Amino acid sequence: MTLTYVTGGIRSGKSEFAEQLAFSQAGRVLYVAFGVQTDQEMEKRIDIHKKRRPSDWDVLEEPNELTSVQTVYQDYDVILVDCISSWLANQCMWLTEQELKEDNKKTSLIEEVELWLKGIQENQQHVFVVSNEVGLGGVALSSLGRFFQDVLGKINQLLAAEADEAYAVFSGLPLRLK
Template sequence: MKGKIILFTGGARSGKSLAAEQYAISQGGPLAYIATAQIYDQEMESRVALHRQRRADQWQTFEAPYDAHLAIEQAAQGSKVILFDCLTLYTSNLLLDPNGSQEPEDKYQYMIEQIDKLIMSAQKTKTTVIFVTNEVGMGIVPSNALARQYRDLSGSANQKVAAVADEVYLVVSGLTVELKKIAVNFNREV
């Protein structure tokens, strides 16, 4: 039996995390949550607390700001559903990794390798792995190089996961639409 890969995307505060949590609960437990956020300030601490409060005790949480593919492998051992929240924060962690290269081409290659590891780990499980990500490419072009690099890397990560996902959901203003069923495939490589 092969697990499924599900992707929830949308803008900031669109309701995508809540929709992904509800989807996960509807699949039955046990449930695992892979948290990629790092708490650097009080505002982020409040956001994390809200997510924890919503999940209550029915979730086993794995903290994975780096090497999240290992967290997927570990979570899969005791879970039916894994919620990975979120791919864009994980991309940010990889981009700003103090141990990583400062060269843009090297950072891009490193990030792609890490996303490929995530995908391979998810594909090897017998669980449903739900990725949550922000759609960051629908706004204006950022004015600084780091923000543009982040947008580009996030877009590449999103496309890679969407390409292998069994289901892809777009959440806008709390409304969820399944995209994979209505998507047009022009057989292009990501």
């Protein structure tokens, strides 16, 4: 397995850059999409991603499952996961105010990503993972926002540590970190 991690701010161009990297690889591509159409604005964002993708790429739209869908990966040479931050946001939508205060909920989400990483390490694909960078902004004002920042910050660190290559995209310009 080869893991390439691509991070950046919202609308930085990170997804498009990761798509270009995946396109440069030979073989069958699976695009794992976690975005959920919650309103018209989100529908437009999802449509932009769909229109950019090559028509021969397969798509797995699964907003909540991370580890249980890994068996699907075996039929592909390249996996593009876009994006881990959307997966985490989907998990956070159902949390109670009490769960936001519990360290064990943070831990269980981080452990799920660790389990997913272990699963992909056992395969031979080239995996590209996209995630939003949360370390450049201020501390969120709400408990949900702080929970999200804390968990995603740790997940991003795990992904970057495990990655063979890591990039940060700023204003459409990729910067190779690793």
